[in-house]
Amino acid sequence: MTEAPRLALRAVAKSFGTLRVLADVSLDVRAGEFVSILGPSGAGKSTVFRLLTSGDAPDGGEIRFDGEPLRAAGGCFALMPQRDVLMPWRRVLDNATLGLEIQGLGRREARERVRPLLELFGLAGFERHYPSELSGGMRQRVALLRTVVQARDMLLLDEPFGALDALTRAAMQRWLAGMWERHRWTALLITHDVREAVFLSDRIFVLSERPARVVREISVPLPRPRPAVPPPLAAEIEADLLETLLDPSMKREAQPCPIPPAAASSLSPPPRRPRSRLAPRLNPASA
Numbered sequence: 001m002t003e004a005p006r007l008a009l010r011a012v013a014k015s016f017g018t019l020r021v022l023a024d025v026s027l028d029v030r031a032g033e034f035v036s037i038l039g040p041s042g043a044g045k046s047t048v049f050r051l052l053t054s055g056d057a058p059d060g061g062e063i064r065f066d067g068e069p070l071r072a073a074g075g076c077f078a079l080m081p082q083r084d085v086l087m088p089w090r091r092v093l094d095n096a097t098l099g100l101e102i103q104g105l106g107r108r109e110a111r112e113r114v115r116p117l118l119e120l121f122g123l124a125g126f127e128r129h130y131p132s133e134l135s136g137g138m139r140q141r142v143a144l145l146r147t148v149v150q151a152r153d154m155l156l157l158d159e160p161f162g163a164l165d166a167l168t169r170a171a172m173q174r175w176l177a178g179m180w181e182r183h184r185w186t187a188l189l190i191t192h193d194v195r196e197a198v199f200l201s202d203r204i205f206v207l208s209e210r211p212a213r214v215v216r217e218i219s220v221p222l223p224r225p226r227p228a229v230p231p232p233l234a235a236e237i238e239a240d241l242l243e244t245l246l247d248p249s250m251k252r253e254a255q256p257c258p259i260p261p262a263a264a265s266s267l268s269p270p271p272r273r274p275r276s277r278l279a280p281r282l283n284p285a286s287a
């Protein structure tokens with residue numbers, strides 16, 4: 001039996017005025033799973049996160065968490081936004097406590113929660129530094145620490161390494177993979193980076209251009225820990241994803257995507273167009 005998802009989006013649609021951003025987004029994330037949303041710039045990826053955290057409702061479809069309609073927006077999720085958004089006047093320790101303080105925890109108690117994690121996040125000895133005194137990778141680790149320490153049900157990571165140089169980015173991806181293997185957070189990552197998605201994810205949902213629909217769901221059956229140099233299967237998956245992203249049909253207007261009645265408690269991937277020879281092997285659901 002398929003495990004019930006923690007997060008389930010079914011046929012979610014969203015417009016801003018006359019701008020159709022999401023046409024048909026169905027995806028799910030199971031407990032302890034690392035899932036990525038991969039898609040072109042401006043497709044509406046961050047809009048998905050906004051629907052989860054801001055209280056803004058979708059125009060169509062539904063969002064469920066642990067089987068219940070998502071009502072108390074933000075309560076289940078700890079969001080790490082695209083930019084590190086550290087406060088320049090706050091030291092590392094006090095930037096890391098910010099999310100807890102916003103939740104209502106006193107600063108002293110928040111510091112007590114953060115301190116034991118500093119070493120794990122490679123920040124021991126830097127707690128009194130200001131963000132301007134840190135490298136880009138360290139700033140992202142502070143932002144991630146601030147997110148993780150909130151101990152919410154699920155992590156939402158919006159292009160956490162997008163602003164980093166290639167080497168720092170690769171190092172941070174490896175570090176995050178190691179951290180995830182230790183803690184098995186339930187995580188949803190937004191990225192444009194095919195290699196990052198394959199390296200980190202158990203499954204990947206590919207969005208079309210705006211108005212976005214899910215055009216592929218791909219499992220990444222690579223053992224962990226994953227090597228820095230992609231093995232042949234990873235390279236094949238990357239090539240398959242790139243082929244999908246560059247396919248001209250990505251630009252076409254969304255077709256209606258029927259939801260099978262049996263999918264009340266779990267999501268089925270949307271119907272797919274015929275794929276390259278790789279698709280059936282990469283996604284067991286399509287076999």
Ligand SMILES: Nc1ncnc2c1ncn2[C@@H]1O[C@H](COP(=O)(O)OP(=O)(O)OP(=O)(O)O)[C@@H](O)[C@H]1O
Binds near residue numbers: 016019021039042046
């Ligand atoms: N609150 C809003 N009001 C009006 N338009 C919005 C709003 N939020 C997002 N949009 C528009 O929706 C579209 C999708 O934005 P979104 O940030 O979700 O894309 P994205 O895929 O995350 O982009 P990128 O990869 O470049 O970060 C954009 O054209 C954006 O201008």
